[in-house]
Amino acid sequence: MTLVLGLDIGSTSTKAALVDVHAGVRVLHLEHRPTPSDPRALVAVAADAARCCALRASSPIAAVGIASMAESGAVLDADGAPLTDLLRWDRAVERAHLDHLLALRPGLPETTGVPATTKPAAVGLIALRAEQPALFRAMRHWAGAADMVAHALTGERVLDHTLAVRTMLAGADGDAWDAELLDALGIASQTLPALRAPGEPAGLTDDGAAAFGLPRGIAVHVAGHDHAVGAWAGGARQPGDAADSLGTAEAVVRVAEHIDRADAVTAGFAVSRTVDGAARTVLGGSRSCGSLLARWEAENTGTIALLADEDPGRWRTSELTVLPYPEGRQCPDPDPAAVLHTLGDGDHDARARALLQSLVSHARWMRETADRLAGSPSTSLVLLGSLAHRLRAWPALAAAAGVPTRLTHAREPVAAGAALLAAVRENAVSEDATLGAQPVAPAVAPGLDDAHRRFLAAVRDSTGGGAPHRPEEGER
Structure with a gap:
């Protein structure tokens, strides 16, 4: 038996799956929780679902994968404390903020492969700067749903390419943040998570993983955008x-x-x-x-x-x-x-x-x-x-x-x-x-x-x- 743990931080619900991959792929146990809007509660819900799966494990868990909805994140201070609720992909954002972004970089949709909508983090951060400038200045981290959970497990702030692309702040391959665009938006590069190449783990579980029912030293991977992860897994x-x-x-x-x-x-x-x-x-x-x-x-x-x-x-x-x-x-x-x-x-x-x-x-x-x-x-x-x-x-x-x-x-x-x-x-x-x-x-x-x-x-x-x-x- 080879056990792995998967987390899916979705728009409506958060799921945890205990999976045996020794002979085929068998889901041994599932946990569901409503996805909260408060970032602390979101991490706590993911931890509770994971812990319930871990308690069912009859042998050590070999690795953890995290998928999530895209274009949803929260503003954090220097200590990692949330300054906002989760700003979701389906929130209402004024079209004027998108227009401002496109005025700064007219060809951005074509170069990133992301349609011109108000969903990406790039637009949300422009809106934050215009509507809540003090909050924007206090921001030290922008964290998406998957990377918040990965940070709780490993202490590392990282993101994969499929989620990075959807922010509209990375190139078409999602392998590097657009330094010129970040400068134009007044966003320090260290505000955003580090980008991991395909196959590279976010890190190993540290003491924070105890809340998830996991010991130190387990490899954690930000698997990516939920739909992309499901498509790949389905073949x-x-x-x-x-x-x-x-x-x-x-x-x-x-x-x-x-x-x-x-x-x-x-x-x-x-x-x-x-x-x-x-x-x-x-x-x-x-x-x-x-x-x-x-x-x-x-x-x-x-x-x-x-x-x-x-x-x-x-x-x-x-x-x-x-x-x-x-x-x-x-x-x-x-x-x-x-x-x-x-x-x-x-x-x-x-x-x-x-x-x-x-x-x-x-x-x-x-x-x-x-x-x-x-x-x-x-x-x-x-x-x-x-x-x-x-x-x-x-x-x-x-x-x-x-x-x-x-x-x-x-x-x-x-x-x-x-x-x-x-x-x-x-x-x-x-x-x-x-x-x-x-x-x-x-x-x-x-x-x-x-x-x-x-x-x-x-x-x-x-x-x-x-x-x-x-x-x-x-x-x-």
């Missing part, structure tokens, strides 16, 4: 592979040899590297996933129960279409004015099925646009996340697009994936090891292709004629 590592990560938000990750960053960011996609640094990725994101389902359930009680009971083999295609954009559309064809809207009339069941069909259609549109940016069709698709297990029709509807599709066995693939990545980096398991997954049989309900075409037409009509990408023959 999306080679050009042509794609992953769809379903959580509070959704992300489609497409691996490619080369991607034009300017084209990608214009379409609302981010460009980075796989967590092992071996290939390029293009990532499309949507806030409309688990969060939209929860909102829909609050207004239409019974939706999730109905969809959970749907037999994929007996799916009935809804004639309705839902534009699943309660907070605008990030990609493709970014549209901050996009709205949540149902086209057509139907009963509760028809509207519920239309919601799921449309969420799947939007993900398919993201993937097919990523294929266009990568210059080739996807050759495989892996689905990640507990939603795909809870709503049994979801994987089958995704597979109906014609790409060979698998569903990971792990209900929390990011936490398990962070553990697996740490194990690979510590040579505790083969570098080819992946989370177990099962093939998905596609849904064969009549009318699904027509429903997808109606979805694309509805998007086009809602954006004033800006036609979405329609896949060429052979891309399907």
Whole structure:
């Protein structure tokens, strides 16, 4: 038995996974906690979840991996005490601060591979300087969720390349902070964590790890951006592979040899590297996933129960279409004015099925646009996340697009994936090891292709004629 521990600091919940990688990848125990906004509480929650897993370990833990949401961090003083709550990726930030950043560096989205939105830390820090100058001057550290936990374990302030890129303060490879930009923003380089190359540990556990139930001397790795970690762990590592990560938000990750960053960011996609640094990725994101389902359930009680009971083999295609954009559309064809809207009339069941069909259609549109940016069709698709297990029709509807599709066995693939990545980096398991997954049989309900075409037409009509990408023959 070879045990590793994975932590996933997510937007809604923090997960810890105790994983055995001796013969395959087996999740032995999972812990879930709500993710708090207070940085001290966040570290305490991660420690409590990890400690509960460590108590279940029947042999020493070989390594620890930490993944987290991106673009979320807190301001700390010289002693590491938080001066702010966690400033999350989905917080409201005035557009004027982004405009100021782009005035300083007009080509920043193209050079970093990060779309021009208000989410990155670079924009948040400009906002902090303008709106709370005294707080900005008092800042001695900017710490993201993953590096706060890594620091509690090791005493080191470090970050990996996938999370560094998302700050918009590092180059396209995330291997160095942009000294010129930091100077223009008035940010000292030592304010930010040190950057670790792929495979390089954050450090070894020190006395602070006792709160996590761990002894000194265990290697700790910042695994990276949660969606990137899940994609890699699910086997999306080679050009042509794609992953769809379903959580509070959704992300489609497409691996490619080369991607034009300017084209990608214009379409609302981010460009980075796989967590092992071996290939390029293009990532499309949507806030409309688990969060939209929860909102829909609050207004239409019974939706999730109905969809959970749907037999994929007996799916009935809804004639309705839902534009699943309660907070605008990030990609493709970014549209901050996009709205949540149902086209057509139907009963509760028809509207519920239309919601799921449309969420799947939007993900398919993201993937097919990523294929266009990568210059080739996807050759495989892996689905990640507990939603795909809870709503049994979801994987089958995704597979109906014609790409060979698998569903990971792990209900929390990011936490398990962070553990697996740490194990690979510590040579505790083969570098080819992946989370177990099962093939998905596609849904064969009549009318699904027509429903997808109606979805694309509805998007086009809602954006004033800006036609979405329609896949060429052979891309399907």
